[in-house]
Amino acid sequence: MQANAPAFKPALSLLDATMLVAGSMIGSGIFIVSADITRNVGSSGWLLLVWLLTGFMTLTAALSYGELSGMFPRAGGQYVYLKEAYNPLIGFLYGWSFFSVIQTATIAAVGVAFAKFAAYLIPAFSEDIVAGDLGFFTVSRAQLLSIAVIVLLTFINTRGVKTGKTLQTSFTLTKLVSLFGLLIFGLLAFDSNTWALNWSNAWRLQPLQTGGGVGDYTLFAAMGAIAAAMVGSIFSSDSWHNVAFVAGEIKHPKRNIGLSLFAGTLIVTLLYLATNIIYTAVLPLQEIATADKDRVAVAASQVIFGPAGTIIIALMIMVSTFGCNNGLIMAGARVYYTMASDGLFFKRAGELNKAAVPAFALWIQCVFACCWSLSGKYGDLLDMISFVVVGFYMLTIAGIFILRKKRPDAERPYRAFGYPVLPILYILMGLAFCILLIIYKPRFTWPGLLIALAGIPVYYLVIGRGHRKAGGSTTGHKAAGSRVINSGLTNDSVMAGK
Template sequence: MTETNSNSYLRRLGVWDGAAIVIGGVIGGGIFRTPATVAERTSSGLPVLALWAIGGLLTLAGVLCYAELGARRPQAGGIYIYLREAFGPLPAFLFGWTMALINYPGSVAAVATTFADYACRAAGLPGLWVKPLAVGAIAFIVGVNFFGIRAGAWMQNLFTVLKLAAITMLIVVGLALAHGHLGSIAEVDTAHPVPPGAWIGALLPVLFAYGGFHYLNDMAGEVRDPQRTLPRALALGMIGVVLCYLLVNIAYLVGLGHAGLAASIAPAADVMSHVFGAHGATVMAIGIACSTFGYCSIAIAGGARVLQTMGADRMFFRAVGQIDSRWRAPQVALAVLGIWAIVLTLSGTFGQLLNYTTVGEWLGHAFGIATLFWYRRRFADQPLPYRVPLYPALPFIFVCTVLGVIVATAIDTPGDAGMSLVIIACGVPVYGLWQWWERRRAA
């Protein structure tokens, strides 16, 4: 399809729009809770910071690989497109089956509920408002994205700025509490001995908190000069995320201490409360609400484009593959994804679904990066302004590490990992039935 085709996307996203999508897609609610889990599984602040640095470097390696993949195939669909070209339609369908129909709407439902919970705390509303507010947020985001990528990008940029403002405030307050005692980060927490090897389990939540960097590739069909813009936006956004995560963890450690962080269920609110009391916790609740709302906006926009690409490939209902000729938005896909996310929100089943699809998501990342080897062999002479550095080491390290994380997850939670594989396997007969139906309809 060409840029002038009325059933195609328009390239309207620049470098800063793309970087905002990367930052907003990664920073949701995880950084406000996950550090406590990491502290529980370590003995002092230094291993905590080391784990966040390792996770950041590993994710940055994956992002650099995604930058080349996006430059090679700058169109909507992201991993789905790469898997379809390199490994065929069945693996691509299984990824879309797991992500676009379960993981994306499930994550939207979960994070929208988190948004509503913190928004109610900040406004002093009772808990019975949480579900209606979460449903309203999803409907509002879908409605804004109906008017095209520029409207969606404006909203994403606004909430990315707000979440960065909240994080900056948290960092400043946390470091102000240090009073020059940064050396306390290295003190060993003898009250909570940690068995050897526990840090490996602590790497799992760190990597999950770094997830979400793929959303820009899902929207690559709307990026201007994608061969140059995608690598710059991905690298700029991910470097910003890593710096934010490291500084936030330093603020937690100097503000609460390692033991205090490990015992906290809301470390961000605890740090703010030390300085501003109850008002500080309210301010932090507003910041977390902005952060989670921004994530929902990006997840809905990215997930809808994967769903639309599947529909255009006749891997899903044809109507879902349509793009509105006026606003150049996948309105049917947006509506389908939004309605399903609302159903999951009201049913409250999203939490277990997300646990079940986590392995599938990271398998998708591993195989998505692995397609880079196929592209390098098949299109060895293709001119590109950007190629991933240290090839093949970076993609090889990323794929092997992610597969190792998946194995560790399966050992740690075999039930969830097993159900994830069952959900993926269930896509095989669905794919067969869908192909049979398409052939029958064509005949």
């Protein structure tokens, strides 16, 4: 890097970092996915238990990541942790999956949710209105609005981290206040009869059918139902680790990353539990399960606020998803920047613009997210994302054990809370979740896995060519990868594996 080249500026305070954690977590999921969870588990107790299990996993993972963030307080986050704990291949597979599925599809899903709720205020943006029909492929106006929001937020973030952080902190504080307001008014609208009905048989695990009937699970099917139910809650609680991606722009990162991870995940976990308690206090369980297009929050707000409830909740969700996507877009580009610096992504993604942000990385992320916006439905994206995400979380947390053995004397400002019990428990829970998801929801979990594994031949093509061009040098994967990018290979051939 040239001496006068732009560098990351540490402009994010502890509050900014905490708002990035909370803001990236709270998107559209908490307002929608409780319907699907209720259909799978069929009782109020299990509805809350699913959210509690997810919250426990999220907090455990966040506390474990605190140790890794203290050891490697630089841009790239999970990509860096996996590369350091294992090898460049595992780090690359995460970065590949992050770019091709995890982050870009999440941005798309949140963008689609923004557009769906915007249609409550402006019906012209309804997902049912076709904007273009090619015969084999249709595009709705909601999808076009989703793309417009992704492009707008990408542009805002190319203007500098201060612009992005101001937007993020403002929107996150707004939606936290809004959620607290929903909880307070929800308590005022508490219906003792509804509450008693919902909690009269609170711990029976059963499928709740849309026609009003119930069924029974075998033991193994019950485990699959819990895993299927957790897809939505895990998606809703994901992206908490995005703060580690912008470590190079956080003040006192060794201290503030760990603190923001804990504070942000705890705040959101408690809010999610409280919100679901309110749902069961104002809506019969059957209405939660059968909410129109799974929009539980809309149904609850109509009870809480009356006819104005739809508009109030639509505005809340638009603020929530807009702020969430800002955090996702801001953080994601930093992973591609670090990969490019290692020679494993487009060369231009490793450059900062005059505002000291990776503009090219932001725009290429934007392109892929827009493609995902056109490709699938909200629920389909959730299945694919949750499976891949939890798989890499398990690998990352297992990396704590590896690094303690490989680098026992390394500086660790934080140590994983509850080590080794809590990290092992997370790995076991995550493994059970992934196995059950493969069995019971294979349609989209297998494609997610195959996309991740497709990174293996791409990696060896990049590294192999670089190694041969270097004359068989053994100076390391990082150097070899850098030679590939800076040699005769084009950027397109690196990503396409041609």
